[in-house]
Amino acid sequence: MNYCSQCGAGVSLSIPEGDHLPRHICDQCGEIHYQNPKVVVGCIPEYGQQLLFCKRAIAPRLGYWTLPAGFMENGETAAAGALRETLEEAGAEVEIMDLFTLFNLPHINQIYLLYRARLHEPVFAAGIESLEVKLLEEEQVPWDEIAFPVITESLKLYFADRRAGQFGFHSGDMIRLPGDSPRFEVNMLNAAG
């Protein structure tokens, strides 16, 4: 951030009175521009024993597989955003069931919310952000080609719960470890089903 979005003057980084972190503050009008984490919302769409996956047509991770998810918009609820993303990316109308995972990704300032959702008919189509959309059994999941570690973790929890015969709610953090290759420490808070 270089300029004030209110008045167009320059901004400087400093700690406002009574605050504890540096913020972009306008040199002219004094407006404080806070920056906060964004929420990503998505679905784990179930059709019987199969789940609906999307192959990404856009960066980052073009060509890798993911679940339908994207940034939550102002004015919508998280579940409404998850429905919208599933329709946009996978051309699928689903019914939201429960919130399944909440993951904090502090290294990229995101919270991921994934809902279990039911696809009543096998009707879907690749949206413009997807190359391909496919229903997959657990043994067909391309684990080495999943776009994001948070999706891999959520899928592992999903299949573990399904085997156990009961879906819980899981919340936790994915902490990126130092080094060039993306490795994470996963700390779960709500472990109970």
Add this chain to the structure above:
Amino acid sequence: MNYCSQCGAGVSLSIPEGDHLPRHICDQCGEIHYQNPKVVVGCIPEYGQQLLFCKRAIAPRLGYWTLPAGFMENGETAAAGALRETLEEAGAEVEIMDLFTLFNLPHINQIYLLYRARLHEPVFAAGIESLEVKLLEEEQVPWDEIAFPVITESLKLYFADRRAGQFGFHSGDMIRLPGDSPRFEVNMLNAAG
């Protein structure tokens, strides 16, 4: 938003190609400025049968009672933010237990996350955003002087779960109804304990 925070030129509202909502787009450098919901994180601090409340020293709702909570910061997890807010507003060091409620407040573009937390010693003090901090029994809760409806709803769920002998996770939406006085429709998704 009137000016581009990157280059300082004017911005116009229009729908980017492939998008579905109007965004502030820079007339000069083309930067798209997205605006997304913010996450508020806080605690329900328990000390035995008592909960720790804060009387607000700042607008909005100055003089009304609330639980320690505030905007989640970049680079932190939701639980870390809830701990930080509890320390800042109530001068209390707590231990996070479980995520208790997730409420969508789409009319103000917020998601509220409240964690159950344990206060091990009755040590607390009003921070600069609080006039007073107090441990209260259920029958002492000033229901008519609670600052925000989302706090009232969360407390009702908390005391109901406590009476039932088991704390669950609850997620839902608070939809503001038309009219001058703030009235809400509360739609819960995860009802199970």
